Amino acid sequence: MSRRLRIEEEKAKQLKDELQEEEDKIKLQQERIFGPLVWRRLQNGIKIQDLQELYFEKAIDLVLSAFVQEDVLFRNTKFKDDSASIKSFTSRLIYKLNDRASIIAIDDDNDGFVAGVLILNPVQKCDFGRVYSRTMLVEGEAYRGITDFMNYINRKVDVFQQCNCDIYLRYYLLCIHPEYRGRRLGYQMMMVGLDIARHLNIPIAMGVFNSYSLQKLARKIGIDQTLFEYQYVKWADRNGGLVFCDPGAGNYTCNVMVGVVPPPPEPEAPPEPEKKEPKGKSTRADKKKAKSKK
Template sequence: MSRKFRLEEERAKHLQDEIQEEEDKLKAQKERIFGPIVWKRLPSGIKIMDLQSVNYIQAVNIIMEFFVKKNVIFRNTTRFLEDEDSVTSFRDKLLISMMDRSSIIATKEEEDPDIDEEIVGILLLKAVKKCDYGRVFSRVALNSGKPYASIIKFLNGINRKIDIFEEFQCDSYLRFYLMCIKPEYRGKLLGYQLMSTALNVARHLKISVMMGIFDSWKLQEYAKKLGMQKFFEILYKKYHDDEEELIFCDLGAGNYTCALMAGTIPSFPQPEKLVFKVESVTKPRTRAEKREKYKKNR
């Protein structure tokens, strides 16, 4: 191999390395631009970030596994999991809600970037806009299956009790749609951390009003701490379903009502003004002033 050929080969390799380095930089920039926003990191090693499309199926599976059996409304709906149409309708509704791209998840951080982070909590959020509210799309009949239709009927009956747009004179609001925490992470205020983080999501979206239908006393307490108040609530024991698909007999401790709650989202707290104490500086005396003082003291 001639010396000239070796030099050309080295030059080509060096050029290829430079091209690869530039491609890696562009890839990293794209990942930063299009990657999820990390809203909060907790001391427990859990971070709260945007729900991305790559996590939709995993999030749906977690909800189907842990939410349906735990939630007050779903677990009191007869034959829901046995009804294929109801399960399919609910899964489709979940995917449509996730496509709003407002939802957030809690994941367990891993030091190794090659290990997929475990989703431990999900909060589905939906930005509801007045201009879209009356469209047919928002009321598409995805509710096939009697058990799921009974749930939608119950929730819609509560939702229609107040016009959020009229009550708060707003053009949009952020709705708390559904929250699911894995069993081993419950009782650690992760639900409250997700709900409080949703306020930052609303601020990011320039939304000043929030609402939700909360079916347990714990969620109602969290909502109250965030500044929401009850506008309507229904006693479970007084609810009667004509179809006999939704019968509340397994409520759980402390769960007596399902409440529609709403409130305004406080703006970011203003930073405190820094007050600097300016200390007086003694001006050095001149030689003439020193001599004058010396004469006076003699």
């Protein structure tokens, strides 16, 4: 191979490497722009980030496998045995997730395992209509019974009027994987919900909390005003039979609760540098004493 040809090949290789490097930079920038926003990193290796479409299926699987087994409404209506209800509920979840306000907890130390899901929905006064909730196609006897109850609860409260706001952030559904409970992950995700509300300039947070544990958690983060409370023993079917026969220990009511989104916490002040006392001039005698000690 001639020297000239070798130089041309080296130039071509260098140009190819430069183009590849430029493409890698552009790809990295796109990933930063369109990648999920990580809201919080916990010490146990879990990160809380935006729930993007990539994780929709895993999030729904977690809700269907864990949430519906334990939630008061779903557990008491035999939802898990009604395939039509499951299909209808899944469609509703996908609709809610498309609001792009929900978050997901991922365990980086466990191959990206989905540890929790919090579905959030900004609700604007101009777009709000109770008609949608009542007329949206609901299939399955079990899910129809759940939506009838929730529609009754929602009709009892006008958050916009009672809180004097044009928009609020609704905590729609919180689900933590059983293996990750007892680590305050639910609390951390609920707190991130307030961060999202601040990010979206939403002044009010709201939720329909149907268990004592969720009500307690809501109060802990500042969603502590109860606008409406309904006792489960009052809800009966068409024949007058009790629907919620086993709400669980402490779960006596379903509460509509709201709270004002607080301002962000002030950053901690940096520690003040230690003041060092100025050293006096040492005499010859001091130097001799220091030398003798050595």
